[in-house]
Amino acid sequence: MNRRPRRNRKSEAVRNLVQETKVGVEDLIFPLFLVEGAGKKIEVDSMPGIFRFSIDTMLHEIESCLNLGITTFDVFPAYPESLKDPFAKESYNPETFYLKGLREIKKQFPEVCLMSDVAMDPYSSDGHDGIIQNGKILNDETLEILAKMSLAQADAGVDILGPSDMMDGRVGFIREELDQHGFTEVSIMSYTAKYASAFYGPFRDALDSAPKFGDKKTYQMDPSNVQEALIEADLDMEEGADFLMVKPALAYLDVIKLLKDNYPLPIAAYNVSGEYSMIKASAARGWIDEDRAMMETLTAIKRAGAKIILTYFAKDFASLNR
Ligand code: PBG
8 A cells, every 4th residue: 555544643743744624713693682771691591602682791702702712703782572662663763772882882992893683583473584564574674674684783893794694685685785885894793695594593482583473484594595596695795795605504514615715705604503503412422522512513623614703702712822
């Protein structure tokens, strides 16, 4: 045998020399959940180690994350039922706690790269990402609301908007609106291929945002499909997205690879709540080595082609690899 692949695995030093993929803390975006009020830090039942913070405790959390090297945060609001309505009006109320919280974060930590979520569901009494009429989700009417929400978030100082709603044409619509109001520097990370997935369950617990009827299959993609991701990516590319995202990550590594191979934009992947909770739950039972499972998961997502990973493991990763 003149070819023995094991020679390149013989020691840690050699293994490190030939290592093709390495995840760094700079690749990660940490999702955070914001609630109204003060002094709150409430663990999400289905996501051990992940909390709903009020703005004061969130600022402390961000500070400790910055010390670990995490620089980018995606903040999601959890609204009480009393502030929800069919048109998500609270999403662009300048006095709403989410927008005030975003402002506060940028004021306190101007160096933070702040990402937000553009979608109606946290503010919608129907729990959907669009306006509903006779049981149907209206596309073009929803764009108007997404644009108002986007402007309000840009005005609050957000660096990257994350439209996660899957309405047709939203990236272009939001881009135009932003530019017309002078927000040419605000980026858009489009949820390009967002699938109608069971893996969002724990997130919907965290936000109390589950749909009140039906499901999201008329706007989120069918898990069976991959060709369709190319159509979505084409549109996002044309409409001016700065990043393309695939979500969830683990069950869609082929989609990540496909977009990576076909588009010059940076590819992001969302390692979603259910993917996090599966590892946490089995580790809590002693069935899996949590740190190794986390490292392997994040490495696989990056190996598939995602430069950027949104993950609830960001803080655990940063602590483990400091
Ligand atoms: C809202 C949104 C969802 C997630 C991010 N933005 C849920 C959904 O579409 O129902 C899921 C994130 C996760 O599961 O971690 N549009």
